[in-house]
Structure formats: C-alpha cells, structure tokens
Amino acid sequence: MxxxxxxxxxxxxxxxxxxxxxxxxxxxxxxxxxxxxxxxxxxxxRTEQMAKVLEAEGGLPVDNLPRTPAGRIIREAADAEFEKYKVEAQAAPQDWRSWFRLSCAYDAAGDRKRARKAMRDAVSLFRQR
Structure with a gap:
C-alpha cells in the first residue's frame, strides 16, 4: 500500500x-x-468477543460432528445438525446467540457465504443490545 x-x-x-x-x-x-x-x-x-460471551455462558455449539479420516466434517451429519440451529434462530430472531450458532452450523455444512451473513446478523444484534 x-x-x-x-x-x-x-x-x-x-x-x-x-x-x-x-x-x-x-x-x-x-x-x-x-x-x-x-x-x-x-x-x-466482535466475533471473538461474542464467542467469549457464549463460552462463559456455556452456549457455544459443541463440535462433535463425525469426520472423515482427512478431518473434514461429514456433510450429512452437518446438515442434520444445521436444522436444529435453523429452528432455534427462527424461534428467536432477535437473539444474537442463535444467529451465532446458526453461523457455526452453516460453516460446518460448508456454506461460507450464508455463515458470514448469519454472523453479520449476530454482530448487528450483539451491538444493539
């Protein structure tokens, strides 16, 4: 530069x-x-700050998804886990915690674009609180 x-x-x-x-x-x-x-x-x-708050509350999503021998998350398991977080975010659309967890689920499912959008929503809600 x-x-x-x-x-x-x-x-x-x-x-x-x-x-x-x-x-x-x-x-x-x-x-x-x-x-x-x-x-x-x-x-x-901001994302790190939110993760620390969730960790202190015990609300971080647990990474217990099955993986391939190479270490990649098995897509079908991630998709099944994703539904749980999607329902949670739909039930509490104004809760940044649910959007944070949904973002993690999107990321685990391999959808980085939606993961980033969900995390932006979580950051926005976090800043409004």
Whole structure:
C-alpha cells in the first residue's frame, strides 16, 4: 500500500491529465484496501468477543460432528445438525446467540457465504443490545 501511495503521488505530479487520473485511481486503491482491512479486523474482534460471551455462558455449539479420516466434517451429519440451529434462530430472531450458532452450523455444512451473513446478523444484534 505504501508503494501504491508513492506511485500515486508521482503520477499526480505529472502534467499529463491521464497520468493524474491514474494517480487518483492509485490513491483510491490503498484507501479501499485499508478500509477493508480495518472492517475485517473489527468483524473478527466482535466475533471473538461474542464467542467469549457464549463460552462463559456455556452456549457455544459443541463440535462433535463425525469426520472423515482427512478431518473434514461429514456433510450429512452437518446438515442434520444445521436444522436444529435453523429452528432455534427462527424461534428467536432477535437473539444474537442463535444467529451465532446458526453461523457455526452453516460453516460446518460448508456454506461460507450464508455463515458470514448469519454472523453479520449476530454482530448487528450483539451491538444493539
């Protein structure tokens, strides 16, 4: 990112308008990258904070799913366990704990996109409390 900022400054100092445009674009990329880095670190910190609260309450989901010899969770077992957490989240849609556990179930079932969405919902509810 430092090199990109340096190049952006050099390009912005060039008299050619195309170089100035490229310099402006080069300046935006590190800013977007920095924003993404900070937001991901904040997301991770909040997730860790929620996990500590759940651990203290004894509410973390137990990882007792059967695994293949390579260590991967057996998909059918994860899908069966997922239903339990889905019903829990539907029964208590305003409880961040249920969304956290649902996110873990999505992750175990291999659906990372929905796991991340459920965890974002959990973080949002956690921050509102």
């Amino acid at each position: 430092v090199v990109m900022v340096q190049r952006a400054v050099l390009l912005l100092g060039d008299p050619d308008w195309i170089a100035k445009l490229l310099g402006a674009a080069y300046l935006l990329i590190p800013l977007v990258a920095a924003w993404a880095l900070v937001s991901e670190l904040a997301f991770g910190a």
